[in-house]
Amino acid sequence: SVTVFVAANGATPRLEISPPTVNFGLVDILSAPALATVDLMNSGDGMLQINQITELKANTDININTYPSLQLAPGQSTSMGVSYHPSDAGTDKEKIKISSNDPVNGAQTVTIKGSTADPNIEAPATVDFGTTDVGTPVTKSLTLSNTGTGTLQITGIYFTNSTPTFSVVKTFLGDLPPGSSVGVEVKYSPDDYTQDVASLEILSNDPDEPSCVVSLSGLPGVPEIIIDPLAIDFGSVDVSGPSPTREVEITNAGTGRLDLQALALQGSLAFSYIPPQIFSLYPGDSETVEV
DSSP, X not given: OOOOOOOOOOOOOOEEEEOSEEEEEEXXXXXXXXXXXXXXXXXXXXXXXXXXXXXXXXXXXXXXXXXXXXXXXXXXXXXXXXXXXXXXXXXXXXXXXXXXXXXXXXXXXXXXXXXXXXXXXXXXXXXEEEEEOTTOOEEEEEEEEEOSSSOEEEEEEEEEEOOTTEEEEEOOOEEEOTTOEEEEEEEEOOOSSSOEXXXXXXXXXXXXXXXXXXXXXXXXXXXXXXXXXXXXXXXXXXXXXXXOOOEEEEEEOSSSOEEOOOOOXXXXXXXXXXXXXOOEEOTTOEEEEEO
């Protein structure tokens, strides 16, 4: 008699996934969804059956946008498309479990992760308009910068604690790409002799500072007239002799422009004066009047 031993190996599927991890890096909230592809291949010699694909964390910012074929012959490949569209600040992570009839790795996991590209607003904390004359406006530019990695969306600029002496003459509403800046112009027009303050609020999508407040201040210039001397004694003067003259110095010792509106002599007609050439004196300036 003859004995024959027969041995055989069954056809075995093998699921290979590439890449096992997808890192989208930084993605802007305002941009279109970021896309990536995960390749699935049957490297075995048997028919591969994909039984189930499950998003384990159910992260709504990470999604499967195209599903792979569920049956793969030996050597055949398919692909799965994934997308990332962050809805808020921070980091997102998802794990996608792929179950198949692979006898060795029947359940494999693909890790998907990404982070939000956050904008960051930079603006001056305070703006001092210094001292200016009443009725003489001063305009300054406030630079708003985006020093973050995502698009900065400025949605509002307005006064929260204002006086009529401050006004925005050039505003900005819209998007600032990373690394860019824009100027907002504010005018200060003092109308009295008291100090003025205001607060300018800037609203944006900066996750750490959605409301940025800039403090504004300005000081009206206050003129101060000094007359020297305050009294003049001509002494005895010969009626038929030459007319003596004396000088009166008018000085502005204040911080604002001094406007001389009128000069007049009161009393005896024996006195006269030569009108000054300058009727506006800036701080520290003087003018002499001959009497």
